[in-house]
Amino acid sequence: MRPDRFRACRPTTPVPQELADEQAAREQVERERVRAASTGAEEQAALRRADKAAYLQDKLAEQVEADAEPGDHGREG
Numbered sequence: 863m864r865p866d867r868f869r870a871c872r873p874t875t876p877v878p879q880e881l882a883d884e885q886a887a888r889e890q891v892e893r894e895r896v897r898a899a900s901t902g903a904e905e906q907a908a909l910r911r912a913d914k915a916a917y918l919q920d921k922l923a924e925q926v927e928a929d930a931e932p933g934d935h936g937r938e939g
């Protein structure tokens with residue numbers, strides 16, 4: 863068997879920027895759900911999900927910045 867045959871089957875690990883983009887889209891969807899909510903409970907649940915997506919997006923952006931910085935990537939010497 864040729865090892866390169868299985869390369870396409872191997873799942874790829876998403877990079878932080880891709881994950882941040884997904885969180886941005888998720889936040890937008892949840893903000894729309896906040897506006898469309900018919901009850902206070904639905905509104906609060908959607909707001910919490912939107913806030914969580916925004917938080918994760920910020921953390922992933924920090925990771926992207928850290929990955930882009932030259933240096934020893936946080937290792938102390």
